[in-house]
Amino acid sequence: MRIVAVMNRIWRQFLHDKRTLALMLIAPLLILTLVALVFNGNTYKPKIGTVHLPDPIVQSLATTNVKLYAYDSTANALDAMKKQRIDAYIALSDGRPEIMLEGSDPTINKAVLLDMQSLSQEISGESQSLRPIVKYLYGSPTMTSFDSFGPVLIGFFAFFFVFLVSGISFLKERTTGTLERLLATPIRRWEIVTGYVGGFGVFTMVQAILIAWYSVDVLGMMMVGQMLSLLVVTLLLSMTALTLGIFLSSFATSEFQMMQFIPLVIVPQVFFSGLFNIDTMATWLRWLSKVMPLYYGADAMRNIMVRGEDLGAIWLDLVVLLGFSAAFVLLNVLTLRKYRKV
Amino acid sequence: MAARIEVKHVHRRFGNKTVLHDISMDVGESEIFGLLGPSGSGKTTLVKLIAGMDRPSSGTVVVEGVQMPRLDMLGRIGYMAQSDALYLELTARENLAFFASLFGLAGKEKRLRMEEVMSLVNLTDAMNRLVSAYSGGMKRRLSLAIALLHRPKVLLLDEPTVGIDPVLRMSIWRELRAMCQDGTTIVVTTHVMDEAEKCDRLGMIRDGRLIATGTPADLKRDTEASTIEEAFLAYGGVRA
Ligand SMILES: Nc1ncnc2c1ncn2[C@@H]1O[C@H](COP(=O)(O)OP(=O)(O)OP(=O)(O)O)[C@@H](O)[C@H]1O
Ligand SMILES: [Mg+2]
Numbered sequence: 001m002r003i004v005a006v007m008n009r010i011w012r013q014f015l016h017d018k019r020t021l022a023l024m025l026i027a028p029l030l031i032l033t034l035v036a037l038v039f040n041g042n043t044y045k046p047k048i049g050t051v052h053l054p055d056p057i058v059q060s061l062a063t064t065n066v067k068l069y070a071y072d073s074t075a076n077a078l079d080a081m082k083k084q085r086i087d088a089y090i091a092l093s094d095g096r097p098e099i100m101l102e103g104s105d106p107t108i109n110k111a112v113l114l115d116m117q118s119l120s121q122e123i124s125g126e127s128q129s130l131r132p133i134v135k136y137l138y139g140s141p142t143m144t145s146f147d148s149f150g151p152v153l154i155g156f157f158a159f160f161f162v163f164l165v166s167g168i169s170f171l172k173e174r175t176t177g178t179l180e181r182l183l184a185t186p187i188r189r190w191e192i193v194t195g196y197v198g199g200f201g202v203f204t205m206v207q208a209i210l211i212a213w214y215s216v217d218v219l220g221m222m223m224v225g226q227m228l229s230l231l232v233v234t235l236l237l238s239m240t241a242l243t244l245g246i247f248l249s250s251f252a253t254s255e256f257q258m259m260q261f262i263p264l265v266i267v268p269q270v271f272f273s274g275l276f277n278i279d280t281m282a283t284w285l286r287w288l289s290k291v292m293p294l295y296y297g298a299d300a301m302r303n304i305m306v307r308g309e310d311l312g313a314i315w316l317d318l319v320v321l322l323g324f325s326a327a328f329v330l331l332n333v334l335t336l337r338k339y340r341k342v
Numbered sequence: 343m344a345a346r347i348e349v350k351h352v353h354r355r356f357g358n359k360t361v362l363h364d365i366s367m368d369v370g371e372s373e374i375f376g377l378l379g380p381s382g383s384g385k386t387t388l389v390k391l392i393a394g395m396d397r398p399s400s401g402t403v404v405v406e407g408v409q410m411p412r413l414d415m416l417g418r419i420g421y422m423a424q425s426d427a428l429y430l431e432l433t434a435r436e437n438l439a440f441f442a443s444l445f446g447l448a449g450k451e452k453r454l455r456m457e458e459v460m461s462l463v464n465l466t467d468a469m470n471r472l473v474s475a476y477s478g479g480m481k482r483r484l485s486l487a488i489a490l491l492h493r494p495k496v497l498l499l500d501e502p503t504v505g506i507d508p509v510l511r512m513s514i515w516r517e518l519r520a521m522c523q524d525g526t527t528i529v530v531t532t533h534v535m536d537e538a539e540k541c542d543r544l545g546m547i548r549d550g551r552l553i554a555t556g557t558p559a560d561l562k563r564d565t566e567a568s569t570i571e572e573a574f575l576a577y578g579g580v581r582a
Contacts, residue, residue, distance in 0.1 A: 005443035009429070009436070016431045016472070181427030181488075184395055185444040186417040285516045340409045 002187045004088075006195025007202070014203060024165055024207050028157035029214045035153060036146045036219050046112045049077040057097070058212030061090075064115045081137055088112045090132070096133040101141030102305040104147045138307045140208050141220070147222035151301035154211050158204070158234045159241040159294055160266055166200050167245030167258050174249070174339075189271040193246070193332045197325075200242050201235070202274070207302075208234035225304035229311050233304065236321040237297035241326030243291070251334045269294035274302060296320045346527040347392055347497060352401035354387055360411045361387050365401070369529060374522050376541030377531040378574060379456075379563075380513075381517045384550040385531040386424055389498050390481070405496060412418065416488055417445060420494030424501050424531075426481040430474040434465065434484055436446070437473060438491065445492035450487065460489040462517055471582060478505040488573050497528045538570045546577055553577045 008164045021128040054188045077089035087108045088101045173179040217220040272289035289295045300317035303309040345368040354362040362384045369375040377385045390396045394411035403410040438456045460466050463483035503511045546554045554577045565576035
């Protein structure tokens with residue numbers, strides 16, 4: 001009942017504040033469009049599996065810009081690829097090299113193909129018979145970089161705008177004294193937090209649907225998984241952002257201080273969420289990514305949109321995101337003790 | 343007469359600064375108790391302790407026989423904060439509806455009560471306006487209206503009439519008096535001396551100490567002062 005009152009109030013505040021509403025709904029679409037228009041790729045050292053390749057080929061492969069891993073069967077190599085340990089594998093099929101690409105990242109696809117191209121010229125001259133056959137596990141030759149990091153961007157926008165807007169609105173509640181006024185009513189602390197989560201949750205849902213629809217249907221981002229799975233992930237990610245925003249707002253005394261959390265909390269997450277390849281980072285840095293909600297959100301998004309996985313395959317990401325939200329909700333209920341002792 | 347509010351030996355410290363020193367006072371049923379004191383003397387701190395929003399460092403606050411702070415008592419107390427805590431981006435109606443729901447009002451009763459309190463503070467015409475378009479006095483009145491929504495038996499008003507014109511102030515005091523006669527206990531803080539005269543009893547606070555309590559007439563007689571202002575100065579050790 002009281003939770004509904006809080007939710008209802010938040011909706012009304014949103015409806016009165018058209019600009020913030022627009023920021024949450026339109027801004028992500030705008031930026032996604034821009035990114036789709038301007039993106040360029042970057043370089044990477046591909047990890048390639050080899051299955052019973054003749055020694056000369058392996059030796060000349062080793063001279064190119066790749067890391068090699070040997071497997072004793074294509075099944076094992078395929079398995080490793082599905083676990084994302086390798087980006088491609090090469091096997092001989094009827095004497096002809098066959099390249100299987102993991103395929104979800106076009107930059108990597110290109111890098112692998114480039115290496116293979118120079119390789120096949122080296123060992124066979126221009127012989128047509130040895131020209132490798134190229135196959136994709138996920139993705140396709142027409143996949144662009146935008147398709148690959150689009151899922152990360154969707155996650156990022158869901159996270160960023162919800163974090164900012166919820167954080168600032170809770171901060172305002174504190175600085176204008178309405179929080180104290182609220183706490184002079186018989187509302188329980190968890191009811192306030194739940195009301196916020198519910199109230200923002202609805203907008204987050206609308207935002208998620210809009211972003212996902214726009215990315216897939218208008219910008220033509222690759223989407224082989226289920227829309228529903230995508231929405232579930234977006235919603236969970238937004239919940240994390242929401243509860244984190246509310247929590248951090250208690251360490252800010254003004255909107256400006258809330259903004260200062262962007263370089264501290266948001267920007268680092270971008271670096272670790274898969275926009276850049278984290279395999280090239282130091283080990284301790286890679287560990288850092290494990291405490292970042294966006295890392296899990298982006299991973300789940302990519303698995304759904306590019307690899308077509310269902311929710312069962314990404315359950316770990318979902319559980320971690322839920323865990324983050326639950327932890328932040330608890331922290332929020334505890335921090336509210338500062339303003340009312342009961 | 344049973345005391346609705348009993349404050350016993352209350353201290354409140356913030357860090358090493360003691361803001362309230364050994365405050366003891368009682369407020370009865372159907373009584374308007376005025377807290378009078380200069381800025382920074384500790385009035386708001388004391389009111390918040392009674393409202394159950396804060397815990398005394400030592401001593402006890404008992405409201406209707408229940409030791410504060412207690413969550414279930416918050417629904418029986420009406421509190422009007424010193425600063426207007428309103429949602430500026432919402433209309434007055436939305437603000438009222440929100441707080442009414444928090445106090446458990448619903449349906450027809452809620453709507454009726456909202457109309458009632460708004461007419462009490464003379465804001466019926468501005469019901470659907472955004473609060474951001476309200477004047478200072480209008481916001482003050484809306485805050486008061488919100489505090490009255492759930493017909494609390496204990497009403498705590500922190501400087502309720504700041505920025506309200508004399509005519510309206512008079513009508514608000516008439517309402518407070520009427521509610522008081524219906525059995526509501528009211529505590530008001532004020533700097534305004536002519537308002538102090540309207541209280542049944544006064545408590546004078548200076549530097550966190552309750553330096554005197556009594557009816558306005560008693561306080562004036564004891565200090566041989568002709569106004570409450572003079573009486574206050576006399577208790578503070580200053581002879582006019
Ligand atoms: N949370 C707090 N932390 C530290 N000091 C505080 C806190 N709240 C109040 N004080 C101090 O307690 C003293 C009394 O404050 P209080 O707000 O109760 O005064 P007041 O009588 O209501 O004043 P005014 O008439 O200006 O509203 C002030 O010196 C104030 O600085
Ligand atoms: Mg005060």
